[in-house]
Amino acid sequence: MPSVLEGKELFLANFKDARPRLPGAKLPWLDKRRAEAIDRFAAAGFPTTEDEDWRFTKVDPIEKTPFVLADRVSSVEMKTLAGLALCPFGFDRLVFVNGRHSPELSGPHALPSGARLTTIAQVLEKEPARLEPWLAKLGQAEGRAFGALNLALFRDGAAVLVPKGVRLEKPIHLIFVSSAPDVATMSHARVLVVLEDGAQASVVQEYVGLDRGVCFTNMVTELLIGENAGLSHYRLQRESDRTLHVSTLQARVERNGRLSAHVVSLGGQLVRNDVNVLLAGEGADVALNGLYLVRGRQHLDNHTLIDHAVPHGTSRELYKGVLDGEARAVFNGSIIVREGAQKTDAQVYNKNLLLSEHGLINTKPDFKIHANDVQCKHGATIGQMSSDAMFYLRSRGLGEDEARRLLVHAFASEMVERVDVEPLREALSEALHRRLPEAAA
Amino acid sequence: MLEIKNLQASVGDKPILKGINLTVKPGEVHAIMGPNGSGKSTLSHVLTGREGYTVTGGSATYNGKDLFAMKPEDRAREGVFLAFQYPVEIPGVTNKYFLKAAYNAIRKHRGEPEISAGDFLKLIKKKAELVEVDPAFLNRSINAGFSGGEKKKNEILQMAVLEPKLGLLDETDSGLDIDALKIVSKGINAMRGPERAFVLVTHYQRLLDYVVPDVVHVLSGGRIVKTGGKELALELEKQGYGWLEQKVAA
Numbered sequence: 101m102p103s104v105l106e107g108k109e110l111f112l113a114n115f116k117d118a119r120p121r122l123p124g125a126k127l128p129w130l131d132k133r134r135a136e137a138i139d140r141f142a143a144a145g146f147p148t149t150e151d152e153d154w155r156f157t158k159v160d161p162i163e164k165t166p167f168v169l170a171d172r173v174s175s176v177e178m179k180t181l182a183g184l185a186l187c188p189f190g191f192d193r194l195v196f197v198n199g200r201h202s203p204e205l206s207g208p209h210a211l212p213s214g215a216r217l218t219t220i221a222q223v224l225e226k227e228p229a230r231l232e233p234w235l236a237k238l239g240q241a242e243g244r245a246f247g248a249l250n251l252a253l254f255r256d257g258a259a260v261l262v263p264k265g266v267r268l269e270k271p272i273h274l275i276f277v278s279s280a281p282d283v284a285t286m287s288h289a290r291v292l293v294v295l296e297d298g299a300q301a302s303v304v305q306e307y308v309g310l311d312r313g314v315c316f317t318n319m320v321t322e323l324l325i326g327e328n329a330g331l332s333h334y335r336l337q338r339e340s341d342r343t344l345h346v347s348t349l350q351a352r353v354e355r356n357g358r359l360s361a362h363v364v365s366l367g368g369q370l371v372r373n374d375v376n377v378l379l380a381g382e383g384a385d386v387a388l389n390g391l392y393l394v395r396g397r398q399h400l401d402n403h404t405l406i407d408h409a410v411p412h413g414t415s416r417e418l419y420k421g422v423l424d425g426e427a428r429a430v431f432n433g434s435i436i437v438r439e440g441a442q443k444t445d446a447q448v449y450n451k452n453l454l455l456s457e458h459g460l461i462n463t464k465p466d467f468k469i470h471a472n473d474v475q476c477k478h479g480a481t482i483g484q485m486s487s488d489a490m491f492y493l494r495s496r497g498l499g500e501d502e503a504r505r506l507l508v509h510a511f512a513s514e515m516v517e518r519v520d521v522e523p524l525r526e527a528l529s530e531a532l533h534r535r536l537p538e539a540a541a
Numbered sequence: 542m543l544e545i546k547n548l549q550a551s552v553g554d555k556p557i558l559k560g561i562n563l564t565v566k567p568g569e570v571h572a573i574m575g576p577n578g579s580g581k582s583t584l585s586h587v588l589t590g591r592e593g594y595t596v597t598g599g600s601a602t603y604n605g606k607d608l609f610a611m612k613p614e615d616r617a618r619e620g621v622f623l624a625f626q627y628p629v630e631i632p633g634v635t636n637k638y639f640l641k642a643a644y645n646a647i648r649k650h651r652g653e654p655e656i657s658a659g660d661f662l663k664l665i666k667k668k669a670e671l672v673e674v675d676p677a678f679l680n681r682s683i684n685a686g687f688s689g690g691e692k693k694k695n696e697i698l699q700m701a702v703l704e705p706k707l708g709l710l711d712e713t714d715s716g717l718d719i720d721a722l723k724i725v726s727k728g729i730n731a732m733r734g735p736e737r738a739f740v741l742v743t744h745y746q747r748l749l750d751y752v753v754p755d756v757v758h759v760l761s762g763g764r765i766v767k768t769g770g771k772e773l774a775l776e777l778e779k780q781g782y783g784w785l786e787q788k789v790a791a
Contacts, residue, residue: 491592491629495616495622495625496643497643497703498642498643499646502646506638507634509634510634514633
């Protein structure tokens with residue numbers, strides 16, 4: 101049946117078909133949230149370039165491809181997975197293949213007392229009341245097409261629950277594998293991280309591709325950071341160049357809470373990352389760090405929104421991008437300072453390095469300020485490789501390609517240095533070196 | 542080692558070098574002096590292959606090879622080193638990483654295996670002592686936030702590590718205080734030897750108090766107008782460039 105349908109109708113049919121078998125189908129609150137979400141999607145449909153937020157990004161490849169919902173776990177060998185993952189193994193690990201949990205690939209779970217690393221499906225089955233207050237309650241994402249689709253169709257995902265005052269010594273490692281060996285396949289998965297007051301954790305969230313099939317990955321990540329809690333969150337997107345990836349991260353940071361959210365985008369044909377952060381309590385401190393390297397005909401769109409709702413909030417945002425070939429990147433970094441959010445200190449910057457004449461970047465750092473005692477700075481740059489620096493390196497014996505690689509690495513390394521998980525930082529630095537010869541070609 | 546014949550070069554449409562003749566043999570130190578705008582920097586840039594300069598006539602051979610047919614990196618790999626008048630800042634690349642990459646590029650060119658990390662560390666530490674720089678300096682980004690003196694010391698450090706056959710020093714003394722000048726000179730003197738030649742391009746005679754040249758050339762209006770021994774530099778110091786330029790005009 102789904103193969104004759106396309107566009108919105110296909111997704112609606114998929115929902116109708118899957119609804120009774122979705123996790124939590126018997127939970128009235130969740131079934132209701134799913135049904136409302138699909139109604140919102142049905143009413144709004146896919147965004148078009150007429151929508152201000154989607155001006156530069158066409159979602160046709162998602163709308164026009166007859167995706168099927170992944171219905172089985174492809175077999176992945178541990179060795180293969182270790183090769184695909186950037187972050188070295190050794191942390192508590194949960195692995196999902198096409199949005200479904202793979203227990204055999206997941207790693208040891210030795211968390212301190214009370215802390216939980218589990219799957220959303222398991223919690224929904226055994227203790228749904230734990231998720232009801234959190235799941236899909238942040239609201240922003242579910243109001244939009246892809247967030248609504250995710251809520252309606254998600255099958256599983258990771259839940260990281262850290263109780264009051266507990267500190268996770270080791271990072272949590274989440275891996276989402278996409279695979280479409282025969283037919284175009286889509287998966288909708290979620291991550292929910294709840295840090296109660298004073299808790300502390302690092303979460304590394306990776307997306308990798310198993311093959312070069314056409315995949316549509318639609319992710320929603322929710323981060324709830326309690327009073328005086330601290331979260332370092334890393335997303336690494338390295339799926340195949342035929343993957344369509346839409347990801348929404350939404351976070352709420354309470355009083356004196358700290359969030360540093362990093363996103364590194366290297367893969368994908370069409371990638372859209374939305375980040376919505378609400379500084380809900382005074383003294384909240386947020387850092388958004390982005391790095392993207394795109395080439396060929398890749399299209400990458402980063403939309404971020406930092407909402408300073410209360411006084412004394414700090415936010416620092418820096419996204420850096422390297423574009424080669426005919427790649428296209430979009431950056432839209434909005435900061436809202438609400439009425440009364442005095443003493444807000446906010447900065448948003450986007451810096452781009454264009455390696456070819458055919459790359460294109462649309463960048464727009466943007467402030468909406470409704471308070472009068474604030475410090476806000478923003479800026480965007482688009483530059484090319486410095487010929488002085490190139491000559492300097494070459495005059496010492498470095499070949500042209502190597503010199504270019506070194507300069508691209510130098511540009512990107514500022515973001516790598518901000519990674520606090522040491523093995524990940526090293527792996528990322530190496531991956532950049534490996535990736536750069538192609539980027540320079 | 543270096544043989545320049547009737548070299549003419551221009552920047553855009555403007556002729557800068559109007560027929561330079563210069564022969565440098567191994568073991569020699571040549572000083573090229575001249576007032577601003579005489580073509581000193583253009584000469585060093587042309588010899589190292591910087592973009593933006595057009596050779597319009599004449600030739601330069603280095604150990605019998607046509608220098609202008611070689612890419613900048615190949616000139617470096619064959620042993621030509623330019624110490625920049627304005628060293629470039631490159632945030633994000635450490636001195637150590639850069640030096641190792643350059644060192645290995647040169648070794649590879651000679652068909653030698655790459656140096657081990659441990660051996661390289663020993664080597665650069667020894668060279669860092671020579672130019673009196675803190676080893677912590679090696680982990681800093683190339684020239685980023687360096688003082689003028691530190692940048693020039695870094696050039697000499699790079700030269701000491703890469704051990705070129707021919708060192709072209711483009712106003713390396715400009716902007717240095719006496720202490721830094723002494724250190725830089727010590728670094729250059731330590732490298733002098735029968736197999737290695739230097740061309741010091743300078744505006745001031747001061748450097749030549751510390752690095753004593755074998756030959757001094759005076760460049761004016763794109764030509765070498767006078768060549769002499771080290772005493773020529775002293776004469777210039779006393780009388781300035783004016784008397785030479787008048788003599789040429791007359």
